[in-house]
Amino acid sequence: MLAPKCAVGAMAGLAMAVGGSAAQADDLEVYKQMLSDPFANPGYLAADAGEALWQTPAGPKNATLEGCDLGLGAGVVDGAFAQMPRWFEDAGRVMDVDTRIGWCRETLQGIPMAETAKGAFSKRGGRSDMEQLVLYVASKSEGLPIQAPLAHPKEQEAYALGEAMFFRRAGTLDYSCATCHSNTGARIRLQDLPNLLTPEGAAVPMTTWPTYRVSHESVRTMQHRMWDCYWQMRMPDVAWGSDVTIALITYMAKNAEGAELAVPGLKR
CATH class of the missing domain: 1.20.5 (Single alpha-helices involved in coiled-coils or other helix-helix interfaces)
Known part of the structure; x- marks a missing residue:
């Protein structure tokens, strides 16, 4: 005593x-x-940079991404992010915005997916072409409701896998996504933890990512959020663009269906 x-x-x-x-x-x-004024959010600068990258020829094929089909037709960017992840027949898989852009970089510009994966996440305070490209595409759906499709059998499989992974406990801490995100009013280190099982809670991350993270001094995508959550649960690193990350994003997007996008967001 x-x-x-x-x-x-x-x-x-x-x-x-x-x-x-x-x-x-x-x-x-x-x-x-x-930074709440739109003109003060550094994320808008990243979105502008992403637009420039989208329109600039690059890679071994010296081509732009302007012909990329994000699900609404070749070259259509407006509204595409609001309807992802989705099944893409040409790629033979369900893709989120990150992996679809990576696929377009490979097919249109000749930049291998492995190279895209290596540079998908910037260092603290740095910049990544992929983060900027993702934010540009996402920003073109600002104000639109989330409407991730779930009609294709593979989209339904992705949703089911995402739900299973959300509740699957693993790692040295025996944690799952649900450990932190299945209760209303939970907090950790002064940070609110949204209940992702409710439409309101699921809307918190899904409407505001990709986001500008003040503490990272960088833009962060939902793929990075997945990787970071797995790291914080002390699980093995989850690969960028993996079926697991896309499935989890599909599950959360469907739970947040109808919520209006407000990207780029602004997080601590």
């Missing part, structure tokens, strides 16, 4: 720590408010 003076000191230290955390949280909220 602590002696009285030690107890007082410990309580004071705890109060300072809590106060410090609260102050940091307040500072972050102030900073986020400063």
